[in-house]
Amino acid sequence: MSPTITSTHPAVFLLVGIPGLEHLHVWISIPFCSAYTLALLGNCTLFFIIQGDAGLHEPINLFLAMLAAIDSGFSSSTVPKMLAIFWFRDREINFYACLVQTFFLHSFSIMESAVLLAMAFDRYMAICKPLHYSTILTRPLITKISLAAVTWAVTLMTPLPFLLRRFHYCRGPVIAHCYCEHMAVVRLACGDPCFNNIYGIAVAMFIGAFNLLFFASQEARYKAFGTCVSHIGAVLTFYTPPVMSSVMHQVARQTAPHVHILLANFYLLFPPVGNPIIYGVKTKQIHERVLRLFLRKDV
Numbered sequence: 331m332s333p334t335i336t337s338t339h340p341a342v343f344l345l346v347g348i349p350g351l352e353h354l355h356v357w358i359s360i361p362f363c364s365a366y367t368l369a370l371l372g373n374c375t376l377f378f379i380i381q382g383d384a385g386l387h388e389p390i391n392l393f394l395a396m397l398a399a400i401d402s403g404f405s406s407s408t409v410p411k412m413l414a415i416f417w418f419r420d421r422e423i424n425f426y427a428c429l430v431q432t433f434f435l436h437s438f439s440i441m442e443s444a445v446l447l448a449m450a451f452d453r454y455m456a457i458c459k460p461l462h463y464s465t466i467l468t469r470p471l472i473t474k475i476s477l478a479a480v481t482w483a484v485t486l487m488t489p490l491p492f493l494l495r496r497f498h499y500c501r502g503p504v505i506a507h508c509y510c511e512h513m514a515v516v517r518l519a520c521g522d523p524c525f526n527n528i529y530g531i532a533v534a535m536f537i538g539a540f541n542l543l544f545f546a547s548q549e550a551r552y553k554a555f556g557t558c559v560s561h562i563g564a565v566l567t568f569y570t571p572p573v574m575s576s577v578m579h580q581v582a583r584q585t586a587p588h589v590h591i592l593l594a595n596f597y598l599l600f601p602p603v604g605n606p607i608i609y610g611v612k613t614k615q616i617h618e619r620v621l622r623l624f625l626r627k628d629v
Contacts, residue, residue, distance in 0.1 A: 339495070340503035342422045343515075347415045348595075349506045350588045359416035365599040366409045372606030373398040379619045386615060389467040390456070393449045394609055394616075396476055400445060401602035404438035407431060408509040408598055415508060428510040429491040436490065436512065437483040440533075442601065444479035486533055493529065497521045507591055 347355055377398040380386045408431065414420040423431070455463045490512065497519035507514040512530060516523045609616060 339425050339497070339499045342424050342503065343428050343510065343518075344421045344504045345411070345415055345423055345508060345510075346421070346504060346506045347412075347508055348588045348591050355416040359413055362409065362416070362595065362599065363413055365603050366405055366413070369405050369599060369602035369606075370402060373402045373602060375620065375623070376606045376609070376616065377402075379616065379623065383619060386619070389472055390449060390452045391613070391616070392472050393445055393452060393475075394613075396479070397442065397445050397449070397605060400438055400441045401605055403434070404442060405598055405602045407434040407438060412508045412595070423510065428505075428515065429494055431510045432494065432512055432515065433487050433491050435509065437487045440483035440486055441479050444482055445476075448475050448479070489529070493526050494519075497523075506587060508595060511594065 346352070348358065351358065377395050380391050380395040380398075411420075411423065411431070452467060455467060459466075494512070494515055497516070498521060499518050500520040501518045503518070505514050505518065512526070516526050
């Protein structure tokens with residue numbers, strides 16, 4: 331049954347999946363489902379190990395538990411629906427559910443950026459100001475940082491659904507994507523998308539500039555580079571896929587649509603899969619707890 335159109339927006343959108351590769355959806359779902367399962371297993375294990383062991387309640391580990399929770403929400407905001415498209419051809423998504431998905435997708439992304447910044451601050455204090463570390467990074471401050479990350483993301487992303495709702499969607503209900511990504515939805519609107527484009531770019535630049543300000547100190551840069559290998563790896567894991575996708579959109583406009591969408595999907599799963607591996611391997615205490623959990627033997 332085709333979706334009914336109201337005077338302003340369709341009752342439902344139709345998600346195509348990966349345009350041009352519809353005949354391969356079942357096969358494509360195998361690595362995506364495997365990666366999603368690994369992401370949930372790794373992040374839930376990390377979260378519950380840290381929360382359940384008082385010996386791991388150091389600031390950096392508490393930030394890592396936040397990161398694990400955010401990564402689980404980040405991938406879960408889109409991947410289940412994506413797999414429904416691949417497996418059952420369940421392409422319909424309610425208009426308001428689409429706006430909610432867009433809100434959570436971008437909110438979790440901003441939260442992750444904020445937590446990565448908090449973890450960078452933790453490493454800076456541990457390396458450059460070790461005598462003040464325990465007196466500054468207290469449990470109340472960590473709680474305030476976590477609340478600030480959520481508030482920051484919600485504040486920046488709350489206007490987004492309203493900006494999308496104001497459009498008249500006269501170009502049909504078909505979204506050439508696996509999920510309700512902001513610009514993929516905007517392309518269906520007949521109104522002037524200039525403000526949405528400016529808002530999206532402004533938010534991205536503001537977040538990037540704010541994060542880079544922390545690394546303005548040469549002391550922080552040089553001392554952190556040689557010590558914080560795991561954190562640098564997590565930052566590269568988080569920021570490399572969207573940067574690659576953005577560059578391809580700008581310099582390779584003739585690239586097949588499925589290339590951009592595969593890159594966008596890669597961005598959804600690469601950080602949630604990579605972060606537990608990066609920190610689980612590099613953090614000795616967590617590494618030992620994970621091995622003890624999965625390799626426990628009766629003596």
